[in-house]
Amino acid sequence: VVPSDIEAHKALDDNERYKVVWTVLNALRAHDDRFNATVNKIELNKKKPGQILVGRPEVSFENGKPVTSSGDENRKGQEIAEQLSLQFQELQSVIFARMVQKVGDRRYWEQWAKNVAEIAERQIERINHLIKESEKHKKAFESFLVGLQKNINPSITQQEAVEMLSQHTITKPVFEALFEDYSFVKNNPISISMQKMLNLLEANAVEKDTETLDKFYESVRKRASDIDNAEGKQRIIIELYDKFFKTAFPKMVERLGIVYTPVEIVDFIINSVDHILKKEFGRSISDENVHILDPFTGTGTFITRLLQSGLIPKKDLQRKYQHEIHANEIVLLAYYIAAVNIENAFHDAFGSKEYQAFDGICLTDTFQLGETDESESFLSEIFPQNSERVLKQKKAPLRIIMGNPPYSVGQKSVNDDAQNQNYNKLNIRIGQTYVRESSANLKNSLYDSYIKAFRWSSDRLDKNGGVICFVSNGAWIDGNAQDGFRKCLEDEFTAIYVFNLRGNQRTSGELSRKEGGKIFGSGSRTPIAITLLVKKPKQSKKKGEIFYHDIGDYLSREEKLHIITKFNFVGNSSINWKVLNPNEHGDWIHQRSSKFDTFICIGDKDATEIKQLFNPFYSRGLSSSRDAWVYNSSNKKLHKNIESSIFFYNEQRVNYHKKLKKDIDIIKHLDRDLGKIVWTDTLIRDVGKNIEYKIQKFRTISLYRPFFKQYLYNDKLLIHRTYQIPKLFPNEGIKNIVICISGVGSNKPFSSVITNIIPCLDTLEKTQCFPLYYYEKREKQNPSLFDAADDNSEYVRRDGISDFILDNAQKIYGKRVSKEDIFYYVYGFLHAPKYRETFANDLKKMLPRLPLVDEPRDFWKFSKAGRELAD
Template identity: 40%
Template sequence: MTTLGWEGWARDIAAIAAAHVTRIRGLLAQTRSAPARQFEVFLADLRGTLNDSITADEAIDTLAQHLVTRPVFEALFDGYDLVATNPVAAAMERMLATLDEHGPAAENETLESFYAAVRRRVRGVDNAEGRQRILVELYDQFFSVAFRRVADRLGIVYTPIEIVDFILRSADAVLRREFGQGLTDEGVHILDGFAGTGTFLVRLLQSGLIRPADLARKYARELHGNEILLLAHHIAGVNIQTTYTDLTGQPEHFPGLVLTDTFQPWHQSWQPGRLPSPPITVIVGNPPYSVGQASANDNNANERYPDLDEEIRRTYADRSTATNKNSLYNSYIRAIRWASLRIGDRGVIAFVTPNGLLDGNSTDGLRKSLADEFATIHVFDLGGDQKGDWRREGGKIFGAGSQVGICVIVLVRDRTRVPPASVHYGRVGDYLGREAKLARVAAAEDILTVASTAIVPNSQGDWLNQRSDTFLAYLALGDGGIFERHGRGYETGRDVWVYGSSAAGLRRVMRRATETYAGVLDGHATNDESLIKWTVTLQSLAKRRVPLPYDERPPVQATYRPFCPQWMYADRNWS
């Protein structure tokens, strides 16, 4: 894919899209102009067709993003009369036509050689899978490079086609084994709660898992998708509709796609005509992976979901023995909890997720809950964790999009069966590169045919690397054991700033930080981590305009973690 230069193209997009936003805002500022009047119509169409919470800023950003991607979009969907059958496409086209009439921007001309290469590539695609690969590669680069903050906040990672197809085949096979039904059968509703550009539903239509005689019914009533990003939602709708048109010759608008934050309305009544009211039998997809911003400097915090997070607290968190449970509010774990609530008494969940849930103390409560809530659990571990033995773990399934290991997990809910669940674990193999792993996934028929081992979880919720109960008989070091008092030492939110091996070096760092903080109080805001490390506490002090002058007292000696003597800057406001 490097021949198309996706990465170079994506790096150019951020600046070009920003220029489009500026141009559009300038046109809309003239409130009586044709663009301003057409924008009001456009925004009303979006709200009436998709979601009445769409803001003007979201609509403007989407227009700018679509202006940059439009040549690729037109190449991919050339020959389809989308305006006649797709209301969002029609509204978008009317708005873009008005913008084009009023000072068309020249920014895209710098990318014309790239667009020409894409057109040549698209003309050479002679199968449905090829078009999906281009879409996945395009929007993966689009969001992860050009709009990195959006990708990080929402945990956007687009799924390789091999993984998509494997999940769909596995959902069908498991559904047939457990309930004697397939994805094609009437009454089997299928939901992708994180639809992206629609790859899962498109590949399902193309897979042959749905019989030709069932396609019309499935498409009209039993396929559902949610997507939070307006541009991705638009692409998904067109992608699914054109696929159905290819298969049936009928250019029917796809009614099952909803612009919504899947985590937000999980507890509410489903609105007729918007969100699926029938019970969902199968949930498939690639949930977002995002535990939150890495630093307060990012100013890019995730959404909070009090109701859903309370469900996690009373289940996965309450049953965990971990001290720090923050990782349980990662978006992919929220997705598992949401799907567990949404699936009802009978059905299948098939996700590709980080494999951290399979082992470790922080997710022991999650594993205990899954074993109690589901009848059967199938896991296909694809490895790729870069924090451990990375050579053995092998290639990263999502490339640069993820540093964690990945697995496919299929959960079977059947309330008539007594817990705990039977757990089956298979692994793709060690020391394999990404392409070799994807080849093995593509060659596997489904998760039932993968060589696996039956696991009997122990009382601590261990699946892999089960601990020995022998250790429970040993005398503890703390908590009433050998040592009466113990601790982890003086902990801070910026250890690399307030601790140092050199007292002189520590003084230089903290002088710079306190000078930067003083500048912020004088109106010179910055998120530069080379100058200051923000935490919630420090931001609160700055908001209240509390001065923090440099402490001239010499640094003190402290024991760090807990056996390494270091110098420490002893102002607790910087802890």
């Protein structure tokens, strides 16, 4: 019994009161497979099951007396009955939802994912063995691999091809179980080609694995049977896809940045594209010859929702489906799922009983399409139909490109073996545009996958213009390295809409809370934005108009999705679009101050002038890439870690040169267990050169984090990047002091600390170190008259503070000012709250610039404060 005066979801939260209900239902489920299947289908079907009844009284009550729900003599009683009826409808929905939560069993799916990972591993080993041992299998596989390389990407490896075969073997019966009405497996061109290859291998299946998978397939069949709508089946497919990939192929998930796009965002994008097409071009998304491409279709959500949206009238649906809608996918399983989702959605919307394959989907690498000339043939004997589809798409005049591009920036270390593919022509285009227009020093992020997606799409749109709309990593909106990207968007497009969904979880504390929930959940920690670009043939060189909307602070993921649903499309008048006017730096938001430019830069290694506070020998903090080995709070544990790390390196080096020294690709033959070592390019190079490592006595103390010291094994062989640190701290006997500040592009507020020991790159975020002194090895001949010899005669000490700033300071404050006074003045000034607050945007995007204050007394106050802070 649920009290009528309590909200349904709150009442059912009383676990103790309703515990017996869930216990009884779980007992029934354990003994009745049909009831189990019914419960697990509740959330998938529009029509609720007739076998489960949620009852209510036929009469309502007022003041303890029954009141009929009809009759003119008691109007008030009728109203009460109607209200109870409405409350009951809500209660019924909540009970069904809670039943799935309390009684439905998702754990089996999780367990299946783990089983699949193990079975996939065994299948991969078995296929590799067959290819190696059987000449017949080897020859067939070589043709198969060439076909994949022609259709997808020339860099497809044998291992990746074998993984695809494993995916196909495991998932083929899933689709047959889900779609019994028509055989996707027998009609899809890629599936047909895969099956031909696998027909050679099926006789070698392991009985135990087959038995395990058969149980799972039966589970899918039970859950999928009698589902009354396309969306329900799609939810099952996506659930399987999500669990399968994260467990069975985690490196592929990381390399390709695989995340599932919430339908709220997909619908917003589809509706926005249709609105802009009408507004800017006088066309509709359903018009003839308006070709649409989802270049990174994943599980096909964008095309599926488009077919279900009602934006394409039924009279146009067949034409759009057969000729004008295109989709690409590089991952085999995702391609299969996208194809069946799209085909199922079409049959549902069109009402066709006859199976019609979706010929617009290609198994291919979208970026690779721009690498081949029209004269180069995609045709392959192994995948003939897919090749024809690719060629057809390449000729299509694309007016709409929309989707969710991959987010990956490549592998974190060589151990991951998840490096992104290189695209020469696309990279050249990025260099000619985004990179050339950027003033940033570090521009690697301009080659991130999602930036490549913008460049490829901008070049691929039809000459008569069109619309691009992506939901992507939103770091570009305010990123330092993306200034050139932003400038190019202004130049290449007539209108730009940016809906910033925030969610940057690379921040911390209050800043992280303000960013709010992550739109993609655990799939991404980056900020997210919806970007819509309008490209019209320009009559003038006028820059594009930029419309910007920030979703707001402290919003949960659910609140953000609710706002997106409410807005529905970019043309909604309730969206408060702000028109942006970029400054000369290419800042769109959080713009830098023009006053900041008038100050003196703290340091600039590329400067042609000498107007800087420090000489150009400042440095980033030490970057080891293997902190777990070279840092430790215990000197004894540090020694043990270094000993095991060096032993493992030497063991791998010896093994490589004994067996495979002629193979150029060294990393393939190394043990990439992250628990033993982190392989970087320097270590791999030394393996190739057969350089033996020996444990040394290079131990010192380092500032690992603010106010947290650790022992450091300071050997350049095991330190990935030392930068200029050896010039600041040449050895333990030489003393120095350095000001450490947050580096450019930090996600955290500007900060500064001072230290007399070696700082780590992560002491602060992207730490930059400005020294009181730097040291150079003394030349044995021709010593300078001005060399300041340290106690250690091997090195010459030089001043970190420039002569330029000393001369200027002495002119204003008097000759008694020393470089040390200026050093502490800088440190004191960097802590001034007003300075940090006023120039917060500048300090995030560039190295500090400081003024020399007008009054001598103020200079000495800051210098004194700096000394006191240092102490």
